[in-house]
Amino acid sequence: MPRVVIIGDRGSGKTTFLGLLYAAQVKSGTDTADDFRFHVTYESLDEITEVFQQLMSGSFPDAASKEGIREIRFHLSYGRAGRFLSRLRSRGSAPGEAAAFRFVLLRNLEDDLSPFRRGTSGTNGKLRDVLESDAIAILVDSTTLAVNGEDREAGSMGKYDTAVESLLSTIQRSRSRDARSVVYPIFIFSKFDSVRPEALRAADVESEPPGISKPGPRSAYARALLDRNLPKTMTKIGVHEARGLKFAMPSYCFSWVRTERAAQGRPPKVRLRRSGAVGWEPDYSKDEYIALLDSLRTIATHAGH
Ligand SMILES: Nc1nc2c(ncn2[C@@H]2O[C@H](COP(=O)(O)OP(=O)(O)OP(=O)(O)O)[C@@H](O)[C@H]2O)c(=O)[nH]1
Ligand SMILES: [Mg+2]
Numbered sequence: 001m002p003r004v005v006i007i008g009d010r011g012s013g014k015t016t017f018l019g020l021l022y023a024a025q026v027k028s029g030t031d032t033a034d035d036f037r038f039h040v041t042y043e044s045l046d047e048i049t050e051v052f053q054q055l056m057s058g059s060f061p062d063a064a065s066k067e068g069i070r071e072i073r074f075h076l077s078y079g080r081a082g083r084f085l086s087r088l089r090s091r092g093s094a095p096g097e098a099a100a101f102r103f104v105l106l107r108n109l110e111d112d113l114s115p116f117r118r119g120t121s122g123t124n125g126k127l128r129d130v131l132e133s134d135a136i137a138i139l140v141d142s143t144t145l146a147v148n149g150e151d152r153e154a155g156s157m158g159k160y161d162t163a164v165e166s167l168l169s170t171i172q173r174s175r176s177r178d179a180r181s182v183v184y185p186i187f188i189f190s191k192f193d194s195v196r197p198e199a200l201r202a203a204d205v206e207s208e209p210p211g212i213s214k215p216g217p218r219s220a221y222a223r224a225l226l227d228r229n230l231p232k233t234m235t236k237i238g239v240h241e242a243r244g245l246k247f248a249m250p251s252y253c254f255s256w257v258r259t260e261r262a263a264q265g266r267p268p269k270v271r272l273r274r275s276g277a278v279g280w281e282p283d284y285s286k287d288e289y290i291a292l293l294d295s296l297r298t299i300a301t302h303a304g305h
Contacts, residue, residue, distance in 0.1 A: 001073070001100045002303040004186075004296075005130050007167065008139030009160055013190030014105055015061040015069060017139065017255055019051040023281060024289035025076070026052070048072055055282045058260075058270045070107075071129075075100045076296065099300035103137075104129045130167070131174045134303040135184040135296075138164055138233070142192045145199035145229050157229050165232035168247075172236075176244035184299050185237050185250040186292070187222060192285070193256035203228045209254045212291040222252040248302075251295040258283040 008014045047069045051061045076099050104126065144160075146152035168183075175181045189195075192209075200207055203224045210217040226234050237247040258271040275281040 001102050002134040002296075002300050003102045003104060003129055003132065004135045004137055004299075005104050005106060005133040006137045006139065007106045007164065008188075008190070009141060009144075009156060010107065012139045012141040013188075013255070014107070014139055015051055016055070016257065017137075017188055017190060018048065018069065018072060018103065018105075019055045019061060020255065020257070020282065020284050020289055021292070022048050022052050022074075023055060023284070024286055024293060025074075055270055056272075056280065058272055058282075060267065060270060069105060071102065071104050073100065073102045076293065076300070099297065101296065101300070102129075104133070106130065131171055133171070133183065135186055135299050136168070136171075137186045137188055138230075139188045139190050140226070140230070142189045142195040142199075145195060145203075145225060147196060147198040147202050152229060161230045161232045164230065165236050168233065168236045172241070172245045176241075178245060179243055181245040182248050182302065183245060184248045184295075184302075186253065186295065187226060187250055188253045188255055189222070189225070190255050191257075192254045193258060200225075212287050219250075219252060222250075222254075251292065253288050253292045254285055255288060256285045 006014055006017070051069070054061055106126075141156075144156050146155060146157055152158055171183065197207065205221050205224050209221045212218065223234075237250065240246060259268040260271050262268045271283040272280045273283040
């Protein structure tokens with residue numbers, strides 16, 4: 001089962017991300033010609049449905065449900081009809097195939113990884129999950145993207161960059177003898193609706209990323225932001241070691257949710273929009289999530305589990 005480790009600072013949007021990933025699949029399973037089927041395994045169901053229901057009723061996940069999710073497993077099946085068919089055929093794999101994923105959440109890089117850094121990790125299950133992961137979803141809180149060099153070094157982004165780089169190095173070291181090992185980096189720009197315009201100007205990019213149908217300009221856009229804000233991490237994944245683990249070409253996802261302006265002292269509300277004939281859904285970057293699901297499918301194929 002492919003393992004995806006999700007890393008991000010406290011409050012960076014990890015739970016919201018999982019809730020939206022779930023929403024994208026639930027919706028695409030019913031709206032369109034069964035491109036996806038999404039099943040959450042029993043152990044994960046309560047937590048994720050609670051997060052999902054909160055989003056569907058216009059709230060961000062509350063603190064109680066935030067605490068709950070540490071790990072979530074789900075199955076993705078790709079239907080026989082629809083846009084994936086031709087691609088599946090060209091890869092020679094059977095349509096209608098399913099992939100099970102395990103998402104492991106690291107809520108706090110410092111706390112979760114310090115036992116490992118001290119060399120006392122031993123058989124800690126979570127750390128083993130991290131070290132053996134197939135993909136790493138790196139949340140980048142767009143509201144903390146830097147507007148200048150000083151801001152970058154003094155702000156939380158610099159610390160995060162160091163922590164992520166060190167995590168990647170640790171994974172690489174632990175798998176240095178495994179020549180066929182590949183890790184897929186996935187960068188999730190969370191809260192992109194609230195990115196500071198100056199942070200985009202500082203990276204010399206437009207106010208909106210190119211759409212998913214333009215993979216070239218889109219990755220150039222993401223790279224411009226990342227090279228500036230996570231330079232150590234980007235150098236790490238760009239260096240191809242002669243032997244041992246390799247980092248694949250990264251995927252990018254720009255995640256946003258439209259919010260209603262909050263009344264004073266109240267948390268922001270998620271804006272809803274009509275979906276289908278009768279339903280509602282959060283007003284979020286659904287295309288981005290559908291594209292992300294597509295890259296997960298690719299990862300599952302290549303991870304060979
Ligand atoms: N505007 C906007 N705000 C967001 C978005 N995603 C998350 N937020 C805000 O960020 C807060 C934290 O989001 P969570 O998804 O709970 O973050 P988390 O990383 O799971 O937090 P912890 O589990 O506490 O580490 C939410 O309560 C929202 O206020 C987004 O896409 N847009
Ligand atoms: Mg959370």
